[in-house]
Amino acid sequence: MAKKAMIEREKKRQKLVEKYAAKRASLKEIVNDESKPMEERFRASLKLAKLPRNSSATRLHNRCQLTGRPHAYYRKLKISRIMLRELGSAGQIPGMVKSSW
Numbered sequence: 001m002a003k004k005a006m007i008e009r010e011k012k013r014q015k016l017v018e019k020y021a022a023k024r025a026s027l028k029e030i031v032n033d034e035s036k037p038m039e040e041r042f043r044a045s046l047k048l049a050k051l052p053r054n055s056s057a058t059r060l061h062n063r064c065q066l067t068g069r070p071h072a073y074y075r076k077l078k079i080s081r082i083m084l085r086e087l088g089s090a091g092q093i094p095g096m097v098k099s100s101w
Contacts, residue, residue, distance in 0.1 A: 003068035010063050013054045020055035024048065 030044035064080035
């Protein structure tokens with residue numbers, strides 16, 4: 001059950017990132033623009049800090065869509081190496097054949 005919870009948590013984070021992406025970008029642009037006054041840059045920095053923590057894209061983590069496993073993730077298939085092996089052996093991934101010798 002915890003696996004599904006992690007998958008749902010990542011989906012929730014993804015929605016937050018998409019929701020606040022434009023606002024974060026505009027605030028970061030103000031903060032990094034050295035031609036702006038220091039007070040304005042500082043206010044933009046404070047506003048940026050008040051945004052939800054999970055709205056930052058760096059908080060996202062690639063996870064297996066089937067098990068929620070965070071390691072050994074194949075981006076192209078969006079699954080972990082363990083599920084890749086299982087599904088490949090079962091013949092459920094088109095074009096993949098388990099070889100044996």
